Amino acid sequence: MMKPAQVVKALAALAQTTRLAIFRLLVSAGPGGMAAGQISKKLKVSPATLSFHFKTLSHAGLVESRQDGRFVYYAANFTVMNGMVDYLTENCCGGADCGIGDKTC
């Protein structure tokens, strides 16, 4: 189970328009990830701003990076994403059927 502090960090990382867009783009890009420049062009975000947001996402554990030549590829970390969703959906609903996930609650 994820610790509350890490959950808050992950939530905060996604609680920003640009970063949510980055993360969703990376999610759609799959495990191979996407080069920083491509993301910059696709989302029309300046490289510096992007780099700033990558740092936040990385620090929260939501993305990982690897260098390939001159390019830096970023990829979503599904494990942490899962952990966050699990934390939000666990111990939920107080016995009522809340409809979250596949729980009957």
Add this chain to the structure above:
Amino acid sequence: MMKPAQVVKALAALAQTTRLAIFRLLVSAGPGGMAAGQISKKLKVSPATLSFHFKTLSHAGLVESRQDGRFVYYAANFTVMNGMVDYLTENCCGGADCGIGDKTC
């Protein structure tokens, strides 16, 4: 499907230690909710600070309030919570099995 702006708002509302604690307490309290004063005592948060956080949670649609005599009861809104989780898990994983929810991806 929830709009990105509302998702960001909900994520931001939960991306704070005190508010995440409030929300989880309300979730465990069930649909009946809990009086503001009780929450204040239970979480050891001053009434003013609590009221400030309620406003953020309400504005994000994550909690609802009703007055009963001198007390104001706050309750978690599971529909919005579900919508947020759905948004986070939908269009995820790019075809790979990411393990989120009951999707096979």
Add this chain to the structure above:
DNA sequence: TCCATTGTTAAATGATTATTAAAATAATAG
């Protein structure tokens, strides 16, 4: 080596945010 490409870092600025204390509002009991 020289140089264009790719990306990060640092400094500065404006905008939000969380918290506290104090004052104000709302509802009820006596």
Add this chain to the structure above:
DNA sequence: CTATTATTTTAATAATCATTTAACAATGGA
């Protein structure tokens, strides 16, 4: 109507955050 309880609002402060610009590394091809 007054006092009491419950909660919200306001004002002030300190902290954090997002963006821009400019400068800095690192890579790979001419």
